Amino acid sequence: MLDDLYNEMVKDHGSHPRNKRPMPDATCQAPGFNRTCGDSLVLYLKVENDIIKDASFVGEGCQIFTASASLMTDRLKGKTTAEALAIFESFHELLTSDVPVAAEFGKLAALGGVRKFPVRVKCATLAWHTMKNALAEGAAEPASTE
Amino acid sequence: MSTLSSAVTAPFDVEKLREDFPVLKQTIHGKPLVYLDSAATAQKPHAVIDAIRRFHEVDCANIHRGVHELSQRSTAAYEEARIKAKRFLNSRYTDELIFVRGTTEAVNLVSSSWGRKNVKSGDEIIVSAMEHHSNIVPWQMLCEETGAALRVIPMNEHGELLMEEYAKLLNPRTRMVAVTHVSNALGTINPVAEIIRMAHAAGALALIDGAQAAPHIKVDVQALDADFYAFSGHKVVGPTGIGILYGKLALLNSMPPYQGGGDMIKSVTFEKTIYNDLPYKFEAGTPNIAGGIGLGAALDYVMRVGVDQIAAHEHALLVYGTEALSQIPGLRLIGTAREKASVLSFVIEGLHPHDIGTVLDQMGIAVRTGHHCAQPVMDFFKVAATTRASLAFYNTFAEIDALATGIRKTKEVLT
Numbered sequence: 001m002l003d004d005l006y007n008e009m010v011k012d013h014g015s016h017p018r019n020k021r022p023m024p025d026a027t028c029q030a031p032g033f034n035r036t037c038g039d040s041l042v043l044y045l046k047v048e049n050d051i052i053k054d055a056s057f058v059g060e061g062c063q064i065f066t067a068s069a070s071l072m073t074d075r076l077k078g079k080t081t082a083e084a085l086a087i088f089e090s091f092h093e094l095l096t097s098d099v100p101v102a103a104e105f106g107k108l109a110a111l112g113g114v115r116k117f118p119v120r121v122k123c124a125t126l127a128w129h130t131m132k133n134a135l136a137e138g139a140a141e142p143a144s145t146e
Numbered sequence: 147m148s149t150l151s152s153a154v155t156a157p158f159d160v161e162k163l164r165e166d167f168p169v170l171k172q173t174i175h176g177k178p179l180v181y182l183d184s185a186a187t188a189q190k191p192h193a194v195i196d197a198i199r200r201f202h203e204v205d206c207a208n209i210h211r212g213v214h215e216l217s218q219r220s221t222a223a224y225e226e227a228r229i230k231a232k233r234f235l236n237s238r239y240t241d242e243l244i245f246v247r248g249t250t251e252a253v254n255l256v257s258s259s260w261g262r263k264n265v266k267s268g269d270e271i272i273v274s275a276m277e278h279h280s281n282i283v284p285w286q287m288l289c290e291e292t293g294a295a296l297r298v299i300p301m302n303e304h305g306e307l308l309m310e311e312y313a314k315l316l317n318p319r320t321r322m323v324a325v326t327h328v329s330n331a332l333g334t335i336n337p338v339a340e341i342i343r344m345a346h347a348a349g350a351l352a353l354i355d356g357a358q359a360a361p362h363i364k365v366d367v368q369a370l371d372a373d374f375y376a377f378s379g380h381k382v383v384g385p386t387g388i389g390i391l392y393g394k395l396a397l398l399n400s401m402p403p404y405q406g407g408g409d410m411i412k413s414v415t416f417e418k419t420i421y422n423d424l425p426y427k428f429e430a431g432t433p434n435i436a437g438g439i440g441l442g443a444a445l446d447y448v449m450r451v452g453v454d455q456i457a458a459h460e461h462a463l464l465v466y467g468t469e470a471l472s473q474i475p476g477l478r479l480i481g482t483a484r485e486k487a488s489v490l491s492f493v494i495e496g497l498h499p500h501d502i503g504t505v506l507d508q509m510g511i512a513v514r515t516g517h518h519c520a521q522p523v524m525d526f527f528k529v530a531a532t533t534r535a536s537l538a539f540y541n542t543f544a545e546i547d548a549l550a551t552g553i554r555k556t557k558e559v560l561t
Contacts, residue, residue, distance in 0.1 A: 001175075001508065002504075002505060002508050002559055005504070006501070006505070006559055006560055011560065011561065015496070015561065036516050036517065037499075037500050037515070037516055037530070037531055038516075038517065038524075038530025038531045039530075040530075060530065061498060061530075062498035062499075062500040062501045063498060063501045063560060064500075064501070117504060119504075120500070120504060123500065
């Protein structure tokens with residue numbers, strides 16, 4: 001069960017996250033923060049003509065959180081904002097239900113093991129909720145999944 | 147009372163004592179449970195579980211004023227628990243012991259009742275840098291309401307209070323010094339007798355948060371000369387939702403009630419209410435009767451085992467654990483005070499406490515991860531969270547070994 005959670009993909013992205021950099025020319029950004037465990041990030045998006053041209057984050061947290069932020073920012077590039085939100089929907093289902101891990105999930109499937117660890121779902125979804133806030137713009141509080 | 151007889155065996159027989167704790171006899175994810183989270187809540191012995199069940203099955207009735215047999219029995223059992231608390235803390239009078247929900251409510255009771263009457267704008271309240279949120283926030287609320295100022299005793303990198311800085315903070319405006327006896331996040335045992343003496347010399351009162359001390363070291367409120375001392379039942383192998391506030395008789399008598407309602411009055415008319423005597427003045431409404439009786443059984447149990455014996459065993463475990471964990475590469479203990487009790491808080495380079503906690507759980511090892519309700523402590527050590535293994539007298543050296551092995555395996559799993 002532990003190998004399902006901390007598989008090679010999660011450990012790789014958790015220890016060596018991609019897209020972990022500030023983005024001075026971001027068109028939108030949002031903070032996310034889970035108070036009790038301390039996972040925190042700022043998510044940056046560059047959206048042009050409704051296409052996410054670039055996605056990055058800065059922040060610190062556990063491996064599950066970091067891997068999820070890394071894999072998410074990789075996945076979002078080139079997607080429309082509607083597609084991004086749809087991916088979040090299905091990703092959330094992947095973590096919280098018994099839906100089969102379909103090929104469409106691609107690398108995100110590596111986080112499927114989280115479903116057996118319900119207390120860690122909040123770690124895996126923080127970056128995604130933050131992304132939603134960034135796209136919506138104007139959220140008064142940092143995103144939180146606690 | 148076979149469960150108690152096992153507690154008086156000497157020398158300290160931890161395996162025999164473990165028999166008294168049904169929770170400990172189970173496997174978690176296929177591994178024997180290694181419970182190292184007693185600073186969050188301690189496990190309960192049969193003696194406590196049976197006392198609570200007995201109350202509900204045999205004696206259940208509301209207390210005080212009842213003339214029927216069951217009410218008399220439950221009143222006697224509840225008040226007997228107060229007398230046990232008196233023995234446990236060595237207070238002079240039984241009336242000095244107020245039943246509360248726990249340490250948090252005890253601090254709130256004092257900050258509300260004593261605080262509102264005695265603290266004015268320009269006054270000062272002193273807390274320490276290692277307080278649990280429950281001994282910070284009630285005082286902050288009082289300061290906000292009254293215009294008083296909150297001062298903080300700083301600590302060094304070992305997690306020891308800087309007593310010379312404390313001396314400088316004391317002045318004629320200081321009204322209250324509220325300090326923890328043992329830090330829940332660091333394990334530091336503070337020199338509370340000296341802290342109290344200095345507070346008194348400055349004309350201030352002292353409240354000691356004993357939540358983390360009561361189950362681990364001997365507490366004598368008269369020897370300490372504490373004005374207020376609070377602890378929670380559930381950390382002393384008792385149930386949750388019950389605790390004790392000790393206050394000096396004259397102080398408690400001078401304080402207005404905390405909450406109004408039944409039991410805290412002598413007589414009520416729409417024109418005038420006359421408040422009850424101590425301790426009932428502070429115990430409005432039907433209390434946690436089963437909890438009080440459970441707490442009494444818990445204190446009995448702990449006193450039978452012997453607080454000194456408990457302290458000695460736990461100290462040996464702590465020394466052993468400190469040594470074992472110190473040998474793990476990349477591990478840094480948070481809280482290395484010379485005087486310490488029961489807590490092994492640590493961080494590991496490159497690993498997040500939540501990942502460590504999840505992996506250890508899969509090995510049956512229960513530890514706590516996070517800020518331990520002491521965010522200022524985390525800020526001081528520049529960490530977001532720690533992993534905390536906390537000890538109780540029912541823990542064994544083999545469990546410490548399991549923890550050390552578990553941490554080494556965790557590093558393999560996560561990297």
